[in-house]
Amino acid sequence: MSIDLPAVRRKLEEERAQLLSRSIPPPEPARGDEADLAATAQAKEQSQWLANDQKQRLAEIDKVLARIAAGKYGICDSCGKPIAPERLEAMPIATLCISCQSKLEKKRK
Numbered sequence: 001m002s003i004d005l006p007a008v009r010r011k012l013e014e015e016r017a018q019l020l021s022r023s024i025p026p027p028e029p030a031r032g033d034e035a036d037l038a039a040t041a042q043a044k045e046q047s048q049w050l051a052n053d054q055k056q057r058l059a060e061i062d063k064v065l066a067r068i069a070a071g072k073y074g075i076c077d078s079c080g081k082p083i084a085p086e087r088l089e090a091m092p093i094a095t096l097c098i099s100c101q102s103k104l105e106k107k108r109k
Contacts, residue, residue: 012061076096078097
């Protein structure tokens with residue numbers, strides 16, 4: 001099994017376009033009783049979380065697109081060996097092979 005780079009690029013560019021077209025509306029100004037203020041604060045927090053999540057995903061996609069353009073897609077950042085096509089199929093943003101990813105996760109524990 002080999003990596004279909006044009007298909008990966010198309011899929012990521014489509015996801016990027018969808019993320020950019022999705023606007024997260026700002027929460028309503030806070031007013032009302034304590035319950036209203038709490039609900040508004042919660043909505044604001046959720047909106048900020050969604051915006052941060054969206055920014056993070058866009059950054060991941062941009063990083064992968066840059067790796068594709070540089071000819072480095074599918075190469076492990078740590079050991080320099082090829083990343084298994086099955087791993088890239090499941091997780092197109094992977095920058096580490098399974099072995100290096102496992103080592104990293106063990107270090108974090």
